[in-house]
Amino acid sequence: MSSKLEVCLTPALIPLYDVEDYIVVVIDIFRATTSICYGIENGAEAIIPVSQVEECSAYLEKGGDYLLAAERNGEVVEGFDFGNSPFSYTKEKVAGKTIVLTTTNGTHALHLSRNAKKIVIGAFINLTAICNWLKQQNQNILLVCSGWKNNFNLEDTLFAGAVVEQLKDSDFVVDDPAIAANDLYQLAKDDLDKYLKKTSHSERLKKLGIEADIAFCLKVDLTTAIPVLAGEKLVKLK
Amino acid sequence: MSSKLEVCLTPALIPLYDVEDYIVVVIDIFRATTSICYGIENGAEAIIPVSQVEECSAYLEKGGDYLLAAERNGEVVEGFDFGNSPFSYTKEKVAGKTIVLTTTNGTHALHLSRNAKKIVIGAFINLTAICNWLKQQNQNILLVCSGWKNNFNLEDTLFAGAVVEQLKDSDFVVDDPAIAANDLYQLAKDDLDKYLKKTSHSERLKKLGIEADIAFCLKVDLTTAIPVLAGEKLVKLK
Numbered sequence: 001m002s003s004k005l006e007v008c009l010t011p012a013l014i015p016l017y018d019v020e021d022y023i024v025v026v027i028d029i030f031r032a033t034t035s036i037c038y039g040i041e042n043g044a045e046a047i048i049p050v051s052q053v054e055e056c057s058a059y060l061e062k063g064g065d066y067l068l069a070a071e072r073n074g075e076v077v078e079g080f081d082f083g084n085s086p087f088s089y090t091k092e093k094v095a096g097k098t099i100v101l102t103t104t105n106g107t108h109a110l111h112l113s114r115n116a117k118k119i120v121i122g123a124f125i126n127l128t129a130i131c132n133w134l135k136q137q138n139q140n141i142l143l144v145c146s147g148w149k150n151n152f153n154l155e156d157t158l159f160a161g162a163v164v165e166q167l168k169d170s171d172f173v174v175d176d177p178a179i180a181a182n183d184l185y186q187l188a189k190d191d192l193d194k195y196l197k198k199t200s201h202s203e204r205l206k207k208l209g210i211e212a213d214i215a216f217c218l219k220v221d222l223t224t225a226i227p228v229l230a231g232e233k234l235v236k237l238k
Numbered sequence: 239m240s241s242k243l244e245v246c247l248t249p250a251l252i253p254l255y256d257v258e259d260y261i262v263v264v265i266d267i268f269r270a271t272t273s274i275c276y277g278i279e280n281g282a283e284a285i286i287p288v289s290q291v292e293e294c295s296a297y298l299e300k301g302g303d304y305l306l307a308a309e310r311n312g313e314v315v316e317g318f319d320f321g322n323s324p325f326s327y328t329k330e331k332v333a334g335k336t337i338v339l340t341t342t343n344g345t346h347a348l349h350l351s352r353n354a355k356k357i358v359i360g361a362f363i364n365l366t367a368i369c370n371w372l373k374q375q376n377q378n379i380l381l382v383c384s385g386w387k388n389n390f391n392l393e394d395t396l397f398a399g400a401v402v403e404q405l406k407d408s409d410f411v412v413d414d415p416a417i418a419a420n421d422l423y424q425l426a427k428d429d430l431d432k433y434l435k436k437t438s439h440s441e442r443l444k445k446l447g448i449e450a451d452i453a454f455c456l457k458v459d460l461t462t463a464i465p466v467l468a469g470e471k472l473v474k475l476k
Binding site for chain 2 (some may be wrong): 010012013016041148149150151153154157175176177179180183184187198199223
């Protein structure tokens with residue numbers, strides 16, 4: 001029987017799926033999952049996603065050698081090592097370290113997917129690597145868009161559509177959201193940045209002064225590492 | 239200030255909106271809102287949407303002159319007047335009557351939208367009529383897709399995209415789901431039926447033997463009546 005390839009458009013819809021029957025790919029393109037993929041590629045020992053700055057701070061008290069990443073309104077929170085920009089996750093900064101990363105939408109999606117067979121992290125920068133791995137699994141696949149405050153966003157949906165594009169010639173049964181995501185990706189793929197410019201989210205991000213981050217988050221196949229959830233930590237899939 | 243034009247992709251996402259700030263358009267193209275628009279156009283006094291066959295039956299005991307519409311697996315339930323096919327909602331059958339219509343997804347969407355400023359019913363058959371009316375309201379508009387079992391479906395999203403198409407030159411602020419719906423509509427508009435053929439839902443509907451219904455549900459601008467919710471009843475907007 002064919003495996004399923006389905007797209008969950010927002011974390012609010014995760015309860016509609018029996019996630020224990022799927023490998024889940026969590027997607028939060030701007031910028032959490034891009035930074036996670038880049039950090040793991042660059043030799044971070046582990047990345048621990050948390051949803052609140054306070055949870056992040058708590059790791060200070062645990063002792064241990066954590067790098068703490070937290071932002072509010074696009075600025076690094078005082079007392080923290082860095083924010084959510086993927087440019088913070090270079091080899092020099094993260095190799096061998098464990099990073100605690102504050103990300104609301106991504107952590108929410110991870111938490112709601114926790115009973116999945118396996119949870120891996122996807123972003124444009126590891127697109128083909130994750131697709132090649134997914135093709136070999138012979139499992140149902142659920143692409144979970146972290147979205148924006150539990151609602152739909154275009155950038156995560158476009159990435160889901162890019163994955164569907166690479167997998168659709170394999171023998172998967174796709175659902176309506178996967179068809180829609182793939183069709184939107186067809187429209188956008190020649191210039192993702194231009195396509196996303198028409199969204200309100202894009203305006204919001206521009207105001208945060210993170211256009212260089214955005215450009216980085218839309219680069220394809222810069223990396224090959226696949227982060228996988230092991231307990232509460234994201235580590236490199238062996 | 240510009241009004242908002244937003245698309246709620248499934249009833250599960252309605253709680254993310256302050257519906258009291260919006261006129262809500264409920265959409266359930268296959269087949270509830272199409273049948274409702276056709277019935278109201280053809281002189282039905284009122285249509286009462288319910289979610290369970292049992293609720294529908296209860297109207298038998300209330301006495302009064304109700305027509306009861308209920309289906310299970312594409313067949314009219316025994317003891318009922320007719321099912322959900324729009325072809326049942328002709329002038330000869332419905333003029334002057336009150337119809338109790340069983341529809342799971344549509345009733346769910348209506349119920350969750352009940353605090354909206356106003357709730358109207360849209361379908362391809364009244365597309366331009368409802369768009370013209372919406373343009374005159376100077377209100378925030380939320381297009382609510384009834385979807386399939388609380389999840390996204392393509393046909394309702396395409397209709398939302400068709401509404402966005404007619405309204406987008408007016409001064410509305412649109413959200414990401416509205417942009418996506420409109421882009422999908424652009425891809426599909428030249429042949430909605432062909433576009434929808436690639437969905438799994440389409441296979442399901444074909445098995446029910448309701449292809450003639452589907453073709454009817456995709457006809458544009460057959461009618462001009464706009465059903466509006468008044469209490470528990472849908473009646474013609476004056």
